[in-house]
Amino acid sequence: MRGYDTAFDVYRQALPVILVSLVAGLFAGTLLGTETMRNGIESVPGLLLLLPAFLATRGGVYGSLGARLSSGLHQGLIEPSFEWNGRLRNAVLASFINGMVVSVFIAVLAYVVLLALGRSGSLLELVLILTIAGFLSAFTMLGVLLTVMFKGYRRGLDPDNVIGPVVTTVGDVFGVIFLLVAVAITGVVL
Amino acid sequence: MSGRSGTNPGPDPDPDSDPNPDLESDSAPDDPPLSDAFVDEWAISNIVTTLVPLLVALSALQMGSGTVLESFEDQLLENPSLLVLVPVMIGTAGNLGSIMCARMSTQLHLGTLEFSPANPNVRANVGAVYGLAATVFVLLGFASWGIGRALGGTLGLVPLLIITIVSGMLLATWVVIVSSVSVYASYRLGYDPDDTTIPVVTNVCDITGVLILFGVVWVVLGL
Numbered sequence: 001m002r003g004y005d006t007a008f009d010v011y012r013q014a015l016p017v018i019l020v021s022l023v024a025g026l027f028a029g030t031l032l033g034t035e036t037m038r039n040g041i042e043s044v045p046g047l048l049l050l051l052p053a054f055l056a057t058r059g060g061v062y063g064s065l066g067a068r069l070s071s072g073l074h075q076g077l078i079e080p081s082f083e084w085n086g087r088l089r090n091a092v093l094a095s096f097i098n099g100m101v102v103s104v105f106i107a108v109l110a111y112v113v114l115l116a117l118g119r120s121g122s123l124l125e126l127v128l129i130l131t132i133a134g135f136l137s138a139f140t141m142l143g144v145l146l147t148v149m150f151k152g153y154r155r156g157l158d159p160d161n162v163i164g165p166v167v168t169t170v171g172d173v174f175g176v177i178f179l180l181v182a183v184a185i186t187g188v189v190l
Numbered sequence: 191m192s193g194r195s196g197t198n199p200g201p202d203p204d205p206d207s208d209p210n211p212d213l214e215s216d217s218a219p220d221d222p223p224l225s226d227a228f229v230d231e232w233a234i235s236n237i238v239t240t241l242v243p244l245l246v247a248l249s250a251l252q253m254g255s256g257t258v259l260e261s262f263e264d265q266l267l268e269n270p271s272l273l274v275l276v277p278v279m280i281g282t283a284g285n286l287g288s289i290m291c292a293r294m295s296t297q298l299h300l301g302t303l304e305f306s307p308a309n310p311n312v313r314a315n316v317g318a319v320y321g322l323a324a325t326v327f328v329l330l331g332f333a334s335w336g337i338g339r340a341l342g343g344t345l346g347l348v349p350l351l352i353i354t355i356v357s358g359m360l361l362a363t364w365v366v367i368v369s370s371v372s373v374y375a376s377y378r379l380g381y382d383p384d385d386t387t388i389p390v391v392t393n394v395c396d397i398t399g400v401l402i403l404f405g406v407v408w409v410v411l412g413l
Contacts, residue, residue, distance in 0.1 A: 005311075005314055006314050006317075007313065007314040007315075007316075007317025007318045007321060008317075008318075008321075009314070010289075010293065010314055010315065010317075010318035011317075011318045011321045011322060014289050014318065014322055015322065015325065017285065018282065018285055018286075018322050018325075018326055019325075019326075021278075021281045021282065021285055022278055022281075022282065022326050022329060022330065022333075024277075024281070025277040025278030025279075025280075025281045025282070026274065026277075026278060026330075026333050026334075026337065028277040029273060029274035029275065029276060029277045029278055029334070029337070030274060030337050030341070032270075032273045032274065032276065032277065033270030033271070033273040033274050033337065033338065033341045033343075034270075034341065035341070035342075038267050038270065038273070041263065041266070041267060042263075042267055046260070048256065048259040048260045048263055048266070049253065049256035049257060049259065049260040050253075050256055051256060051259060051276075052252040052253075052255040052256050052259065052280060052396070052397070052400065053248075053249035053250075053252035053253055053256060054249075055277070055280065056248060056249065056252045056280075056393070056396060057245050057248065057249055057252075060241070060244065060245050060248055061241070061245065064241060068232075068237070072232075077232070086232070087232040090232045090233060090234050090237070091232060091237065093234050094234045094237035094238050094241075095237070097234065097238050098237070098238055098241050098242060098245060101238075101242055102242065102245040102246065102249060105245075105246055105249060106249045109249065109250060109253060110253070110256070113253050113256070113257060117257070117260070168281060168284075168285075172277050172281065176277070
């Protein structure tokens with residue numbers, strides 16, 4: 001037996017995950033390319049500017065929640081069910097706070113960068129859009145992540161192997177959808 | 191060495207050997223200092239104060255690729271195919287980087303990695319990253335063309351394939367360089383590459399993925 005994997009072994013093992021992320025990315029990209037989203041991008045200065053940061057922090061917030069819950073499950077610190085107990089509640093509330101704080105920060109930062117680039121934008125509009133999008137994606141991500149992890153854990157899946165693909169796939173797709181929804185709502189409100 | 195000997199629990203296998211069994215079992219379920227320590231690590235303030243600075247720094251970095259996107263706004267709105275490329279480029283860059291780093295740090299821990307092009311593990315890692323990039327970016331070229339057409343774009347298949355394949359191969363090269371350098375630097379500086387390299391490399395690759403993509407778009411479309 002060889003003591004190492006060949007390039008083809010590695011390729012074969014990694015291909016499914018990479019292809020899943022390709023499909024998710026294409027889906028998110030298709031949403032970005034729709035007429036509605038392009039109109040939104042055109043009418044809201046700064047939307048493209050904050051897009052990478054908004055999508056990346058979904059991964060940061062909910063990926064780390066997933067990793068924490070996974071370690072908690074393995075250590076027996078939390079139960080694989082929706083009990084509103086101390087640790088689970090703390091972890092969920094903390095990631096909700098993280099998500100909201102960072103979303104608002106991104107909106108402010110995007111406004112500052114817009115000004116630095118000599119463009120104009122509306123701080124209120126950006127903050128409102130990211131607050132709504134951050135709020136909606138927090139609910140969805142928490143729901144999906146907890147459901148997948150607990151159901152998977154009860155069926156013997158190691159949550160460590162599930163979090164990464166779930167967070168990136170669901171995060172990107174819902175991130176773009178809720179950004180779109182938030183632009184629409186903000187357009188009506190303002 | 192037998193496989194089982196390693197799994198023997200070390201200390202305290204026998205409860206009868208405890209000098210104070212009654213006291214111990216009374217206080218065990220709710221031992222205050224112990225559960226305090228655990229709850230503290232799971233305290234909201236602790237989680238928030240650990241993560242928020244990281245996330246703030248991360249989103250500030252991501253403004254770099256945001257600025258590039260913003261400066262290509264007109265081209266992106268005109269050619270939806272290019273918008274389709276963006277999330278895939280970001281996702282794949284980070285994925286390839288994390289595969290490369292995770293493998294290299296494991297191989298480093300196992301002692302089967304040397305930082306040399308002749309090392310079979312290095313060759314396998316590099317070969318796999320190029321193979322994966324080639325697969326994804328050829329598929330991406332066709333998919334973005336089809337989707338762009340459906341969304342009313344006019345960009346042709348050939349320029350899109352050139353854009354995706356050239357930027358994909360440049361990205362693979364960049365991922366190999368960044369991962370090797372960061373694993374090597376982390377090892378030299380005495381940090382465990384498992385902890386340090388993946389967050390750094392995935393974010394660096396995400397951001398530079400967008401830069402590479404739009405560098406190639408700029409050259410190919412002569413904007």
